[in-house]
Amino acid sequence: MIPNATDASLPAARRFGAILPVAIIAITAAFPAAGEDRPSRIWSTEFDDWVIEPFCGTPSSPLPPAFFQQGPASESGGGGTLAVAPDGAVFVGSGTFIFRVSTAGRVELIAGKPGVSGIIDGPADRALFRGISLIAFGPKGELYVLDQGAARLRQLLPREGGPWEVKTIVGAAGRGQRRDGPAETATFINPCGMTIFDDGRIFFMDNDWLRVLENGVLTTLNPKGGHGQDDPPWEDPKPLESARFRILFTNNCITSDGKNLLYVADMWNNVLREINLEKKEIRIVNGGPMRGKPGSGTPKGTDPFRDGPGMEMRFHPGGGVTTAWMDRVTGNIYLGVADDRPHIRTPDGWVRTLKDEIGLPVARDGEGRIYSSIRGGFVRLRKLKPGEKPPEPERAEAREEPLFRRAPFDPKTIPADVGRFVIGKPNRPPTIDGRDDDECWKSAPSFQLRRPDGSPAREATRTEARMLADERNFYLFARCREPLPAELKAPARNRDDDGFWNDDYLEVFLLPGLDPREPACQIMVNPRGQTWDGRGRNAKAWNPKLDIKTASEETAWTVEIAVPLAEVPGGAGQGLWRVNVGRSRPRRGSDAAQETTWSVLYSTNSHLYERFNVVAIEALGGKLP
Numbered sequence: 119m120i121p122n123a124t125d126a127s128l129p130a131a132r133r134f135g136a137i138l139p140v141a142i143i144a145i146t147a148a149f150p151a152a153g154e155d156r157p158s159r160i161w162s163t164e165f166d167d168w169v170i171e172p173f174c175g176t177p178s179s180p181l182p183p184a185f186f187q188q189g190p191a192s193e194s195g196g197g198g199t200l201a202v203a204p205d206g207a208v209f210v211g212s213g214t215f216i217f218r219v220s221t222a223g224r225v226e227l228i229a230g231k232p233g234v235s236g237i238i239d240g241p242a243d244r245a246l247f248r249g250i251s252l253i254a255f256g257p258k259g260e261l262y263v264l265d266q267g268a269a270r271l272r273q274l275l276p277r278e279g280g281p282w283e284v285k286t287i288v289g290a291a292g293r294g295q296r297r298d299g300p301a302e303t304a305t306f307i308n309p310c311g312m313t314i315f316d317d318g319r320i321f322f323m324d325n326d327w328l329r330v331l332e333n334g335v336l337t338t339l340n341p342k343g344g345h346g347q348d349d350p351p352w353e354d355p356k357p358l359e360s361a362r363f364r365i366l367f368t369n370n371c372i373t374s375d376g377k378n379l380l381y382v383a384d385m386w387n388n389v390l391r392e393i394n395l396e397k398k399e400i401r402i403v404n405g406g407p408m409r410g411k412p413g414s415g416t417p418k419g420t421d422p423f424r425d426g427p428g429m430e431m432r433f434h435p436g437g438g439v440t441t442a443w444m445d446r447v448t449g450n451i452y453l454g455v456a457d458d459r460p461h462i463r464t465p466d467g468w469v470r471t472l473k474d475e476i477g478l479p480v481a482r483d484g485e486g487r488i489y490s491s492i493r494g495g496f497v498r499l500r501k502l503k504p505g506e507k508p509p510e511p512e513r514a515e516a517r518e519e520p521l522f523r524r525a526p527f528d529p530k531t532i533p534a535d536v537g538r539f540v541i542g543k544p545n546r547p548p549t550i551d552g553r554d555d556d557e558c559w560k561s562a563p564s565f566q567l568r569r570p571d572g573s574p575a576r577e578a579t580r581t582e583a584r585m586l587a588d589e590r591n592f593y594l595f596a597r598c599r600e601p602l603p604a605e606l607k608a609p610a611r612n613r614d615d616d617g618f619w620n621d622d623y624l625e626v627f628l629l630p631g632l633d634p635r636e637p638a639c640q641i642m643v644n645p646r647g648q649t650w651d652g653r654g655r656n657a658k659a660w661n662p663k664l665d666i667k668t669a670s671e672e673t674a675w676t677v678e679i680a681v682p683l684a685e686v687p688g689g690a691g692q693g694l695w696r697v698n699v700g701r702s703r704p705r706r707g708s709d710a711a712q713e714t715t716w717s718v719l720y721s722t723n724s725h726l727y728e729r730f731n732v733v734a735i736e737a738l739g740g741k742l743p
Contacts, residue, residue, distance in 0.1 A: 158421035162462045162470040164450065165488075168499045169509065170475055174210075174219055175495020186215065186232040188225050195225045197494045199370065201253045201261070202483040210496075211250035211263060216242075216274065229274055229282055233728050234533055235720035237268045242282035247272075248720070251369035252312050262287070262314065264322075266369055269293030269306040271320070271331070288336055296327055296338060304336035310365060311372035313380065321380060323372045326363040328382075328393070347387055347408045353429060355399035363387070373444040373451065381442050381451055388414070388438040390453065390463065404469050405433050423458060427468045434458035443480055445488075452479040527633035529743040537717060537731035538742050539565075544586045544593070552647075552669030552678050554584070554595045562586050562595075567701055567714035570721055575714045581624070581701045583716070587735045592681040592689070596624050598645075598701055599674045606675065607704050608644040614657040618642055618650040624677050625700045627730060630692035632743070634727035638696065639686055643668065645675040653687075655725065662686070693740025696730035 174195030186196060198212035208219040215230030229242035236246030249267020253274075256262060261274040263284075270289030277283050288301045289309075297305040311323035320331040326345040329338050339358055346362040364386035365371055371383040380393035381403075389405030406429045407414040415432075423434040433439045437456020444451045449465040452472075460478040463469045472478075476499065477492035488499040502508065544558035554560075562584040568575055575581070583596040600606060600622075607621045621644045629638040637654025639662070647668040653660035662685035669676045683689040699716040713722060717731045734740030 158424045160425035160468075160470045162472050164462055164464075165473070165476055165499055167508075168488075168501050171498045171500060173208075173489065173496040173498045174225060186212070186217070186227070188217070188227055191219050191223045191225050195219060195495065197491065197496070199250065199252050200481050200489055200491070200496060201255050202481050202489070203255060203261075204259050204484075206483055206485075208481075208483075208489070209253055209261060211247075211253040213250060214247050216247075216250070216253065216263070229284055231533075234535070235267065237265075237270070239272070239284050239286055241280070242274065242284050245284035251310065254312060254314050256314050256320075257316050257318055262312070262320065264309055264312045264369075265289075266309055269309060271309070271312070271322075288331060296324060296329075298329075298337050299335065301331065301334050301336060308366075310367075310369045311382075313372050313374040314376070315374065316376040321372060321374065323363070323365055323382060326365055328358075328361065328363075328372075328380075347411065348402075350407070350411075352402050352407045352411075352413075355394075355397070355401040358393060358395075358398040358400050361391075361393075361400045363391075368440050370441040370443070370454075373442040375444060375449070376446055381444060383439045383442040383453060384408075385438040385440050385456075388433050388435060390433075390439055390442065390451075390469075402429060403467065404428060404431055404463060405439065406431070409435065409438070425461075425468075425470050427466070431469045433461075433469075441478070443478075445479070445482055447482060447486075454478050527631075527635070529632055532632065532732065532743070533729075535718065536729060538733075539731060540734045540736060540740075540742065541585050541587045543588050543737040547588060547591065547680075548586070548593055548595070548678065550665045550667050550678050550680050552667035552676050554597070554676070554678070558586060559584055559595055565716060567699065567716055568718070570713060570715055570719045572718040572720075575712065579703055579712060581714055583699050585697070585733075587683075588737045589690075590683060592628065592679075592683060592686070592735075594626055594679045594681075594699070595676070596699065596701075597671075597674050597676050598622075598624060598703075600703075601673060602706050602709070603670065603673065603675070605706050606645050608646045608648070610646070611644070611648050613648070614650050614652065614661075615648075618644070618648075619702065620704065621702075622675075622704060623650075623702050625702070625724070626679065626681075627696070627698040627700075627724075627727075628681065628686055628689070629696035629727060629730065630686060630688040632694055632696060632732060634696060634730065636727075638725070638727055638730070641666075641679065641681070643677050643679070645670070647677075660687075690738075693735050693738035694743070695733050695735060695740075696727060697733045698724070698730040700724050 174191040175197050196212055198210045201209050206221045210217050214235050215232050216228045218226050218228050229245050230247045235248050237248055238246040247265050251266035252264040254262050263272040265272050271287045273285055273287050275283040288304055289306050291303050291305050296307050306324050308325045309322050313321050322329045327338050328340050340361040342360040343362040348356055363384050368385045374380045378395050382391045384391050387408040389402045392403045393400045424432045434455050434457050439453050439455050441454035451463040453461040460472045461469050462472055477490040479488045479490045481489040490497050548556040548558050564582050564584050567581040578601045579599055581598045586593040623642045623644045625642040627638045627640050639653050639660050642650040645668055665680040667678050701714045703712040705711045717729050719726050719729045734742045
């Protein structure tokens, strides 16, 4: 429920749409030999004289998954994880569904349902995925799907004369623990990376555990290791069975040459590690000493990074090196780095920075073209043929059309399992005092907040809420049960304080109309009655005049809100809204942190507007669709 910062606007050279001209990179960068003084940033020349072509999706205005479009790739598709089939078709896993871009350039939904999460095997048109983090083809052309959200390895199989078939290979027995053994009984904790060898072996990072599926049996290769950091000397190889990683909360962190060498982006240690399976050894090959250890800081200068060879270089310390993909044709390894641009590691051990226009390379096809991920979509890089001249840039028009042509919202696309409710009109408006003793609250229906997957919350910390609305205001009352009121976390804060989401709070999302492509208005209230408010995660975009009061009870705290409809963009003219209410309760000693929500989100991301409940406001003439 954190109001994440939005991405900054992309430079013009990085935006692409229906009229984006084909671009050409022609920037060169020389670098001095190892040991000489050199700049912190060394630009790679790997893709100089390569053409950048739009492929599918858009970085500027991505649609929610529920509005995925089929059709020509120039107008459809989206971002996700990509794999190229032997016949040249491109498959993309996008959270809860998989689509294919045919060799003719048409986007087609293959499996799963956009915006609908679940775990169902069988015919692909009825199958459900919970959170696809990676797809990859095996040596026989089979398509594997790492469903990280379900902690399963699944497979997509074509069927003649009918839909594709989805089946689970490993993980059907559950999740949350590391259990080796036959595939039908083995389990994952949190599979966050996968790479497939030429001989059919499949290697996984399962949080901090390296595991392999071979001949139908899942085995852990570092049973003596797990979470942590290796001891010095850092550059010396260590036994693989005792390898220690710190890779929580990432994905696609492992890659390989397909034969003997594995490479792991050890995110929270902020190093790239190489595993030699023949020698059963692991060593750091880039990044220097692990994060927080002597020598791990920037060697000199003010930049928090330094390109270069081996352990002389440093990755940006903000979030570490997060993802890795090895191009087995060239031996280059492309690295995603949090808070920084993508990097390239060449076979000589040097790490350099890729230019802005390129994005993060993620796949190669049989024609030698490189597919690259750029916020919400993909571009394709193609090397100029001998004698071929770079295309002439087209003149930029005064107004570019978006790649996605935004059609009017169709209420029929709302998933059937999204809640639908009616908000009644009070006979008399409530007095906003933090109490529910007004007559109108006594007759208003009460609802309970539940866990994001729809399961009940703990009784002792249950949250109950009521809503009303008239022609002028939207009203909400909520009672947040709290067995440890003395431990409520609500320090004094200014309005829109960035630290707000660390506290106890209740939040309300209001979105007039049904189109989840619009930004929602968000209000967060803590037990002191202090607030954070914004629109589309931006605190500066909405600063309404609100009437809010909180109060304390023996085993609960309460909040009462009146939001003037005139303060909500479009609020006074819409009878149908999207609404959600959530509560964040931080950890209390042995009590784990708890997030609860009115809408069933199937996610910890509280900004999934397409999953918000639909409400009809009687006072504004709203009728449920």
